[in-house]
Amino acid sequence: ELRYGVTPRLLIGLGYNYRSYFGGGMDGFIQGFHDLFNIEQQGRDEVPRNQSQMTFYDSAGNVVIDRRSASSLQNGGISFFGKYILHNGNRLWPAISISGTVKYWTNLADDIDIDDPIDFGLSLGLSKRWTDRWYTYFSGAFTYHVENEFLGLKFEDTIFSAVLGLEWRWRPTLSFIVQYLAIEGAVDGNFGQLSDPSQEMTMGLKWKFVDTSVLELGVIENMINHDNSPDFGLHVMVTHQF
Numbered sequence: 001e002l003r004y005g006v007t008p009r010l011l012i013g014l015g016y017n018y019r020s021y022f023g024g025g026m027d028g029f030i031q032g033f034h035d036l037f038n039i040e041q042q043g044r045d046e047v048p049r050n051q052s053q054m055t056f057y058d059s060a061g062n063v064v065i066d067r068r069s070a071s072s073l074q075n076g077g078i079s080f081f082g083k084y085i086l087h088n089g090n091r092l093w094p095a096i097s098i099s100g101t102v103k104y105w106t107n108l109a110d111d112i113d114i115d116d117p118i119d120f121g122l123s124l125g126l127s128k129r130w131t132d133r134w135y136t137y138f139s140g141a142f143t144y145h146v147e148n149e150f151l152g153l154k155f156e157d158t159i160f161s162a163v164l165g166l167e168w169r170w171r172p173t174l175s176f177i178v179q180y181l182a183i184e185g186a187v188d189g190n191f192g193q194l195s196d197p198s199q200e201m202t203m204g205l206k207w208k209f210v211d212t213s214v215l216e217l218g219v220i221e222n223m224i225n226h227d228n229s230p231d232f233g234l235h236v237m238v239t240h241q242f
Helices: 026-038
Strands: 002-005 008-019 055-058 063-067 075-087 097-109 119-129 134-144 156-172 172-183 198-210 214-220 233-238
Touching: 026 233
Parallel strands: none
Antiparallel strands: 002 008, 008 075, 055 063, 075 097, 097 119, 119 134, 134 156, 156 172, 172 198, 198 214, 214 233
């Protein structure tokens, strides 16, 4: 992503995102993590490691889709976004901002063919500084997806999500963060836990290792609903200010 501050209140940006899917590269690490904290493996140790498989059955129990590779899910796109600060915040009120994004898909997953592959989203952000060390953040977002069918499944046209974060600034250049993310169920109708909201917890840090650059490190865990979101993840990001 490249971002540019047009004014102290207005920011615009351009970004490119590409998602590459492959099977099971972290199986051993995840199993070791579960063993360390005495968490059930839920069948992970009963199958070979580092595989991917997607199997769909019809109402009679016949296999209608059976894919052994996750690479068919790969996708990417260009995003245009903007953010405007409505209120800078004071002792009583939080800082308030509104953001918008338009995304044009340059690469789509297999079996998707649409004429106008454009999604868009809107979000409202709140942030509050309570003391010199403690901060809270909140963001509520709405996303519209132009394509809502894939592999025989029908997805919701619109998805709502919310993020709540707590930051403790240990040093001027180092902060520790705990973040909770909830996303509305994506699959339309009654499709088990895939139609339920996914909920993830992220714990990590932000380190300003030089005056113009910030490193983010985080560990992601789905602590509430275990069957509709990534079991475990690592977040690494570097931001540089020109």
